Amino acid sequence: MDSRHGKVRLKVEGDRLSNLPNDLIHKILSFIDVKYAIRTSALSSRWRYIWTSMPCLNFSSEGFHSLPEFSKFVTRVLSTRNNKTKVH
Numbered sequence: 001m002d003s004r005h006g007k008v009r010l011k012v013e014g015d016r017l018s019n020l021p022n023d024l025i026h027k028i029l030s031f032i033d034v035k036y037a038i039r040t041s042a043l044s045s046r047w048r049y050i051w052t053s054m055p056c057l058n059f060s061s062e063g064f065h066s067l068p069e070f071s072k073f074v075t076r077v078l079s080t081r082n083n084k085t086k087v088h
Contacts, residue, residue: 018046022053030056034077035063052081056088 017025029037029050034057041048057077064070078087 015044015046018044022050025050026054026056029054030058033058033060033062035060035073038077049082053085054081055085 025047029040034051034054037051037054037058041051059070059074059077061067061070064073081087
């Protein structure tokens with residue numbers, strides 16, 4: 001217990017998010033733009049390719065300077081992902 005703040009600190013070992021099943025990680029990532037979901041690949045080796053098998057992709061053109069730039073991004077995402085997974 002941290003007596004300075006009156007809080008109890010628990011020691012948590014390991015990465016609990018990475019231990020979640022892929023389906024649950026996909027569900028969580030489906031709520032954010034695919035651009036940010038792809039950025040989660042930098043979190044750990046477990047997350048590196050998780051975005052490639054997401055069945056629900058949420059694209060937004062916000063943050064892109066032009067429609068051709070956004071189109072190129074969408075094409076790159078769709079061509080790089082795991083094509084064995086159906087997209088909704």
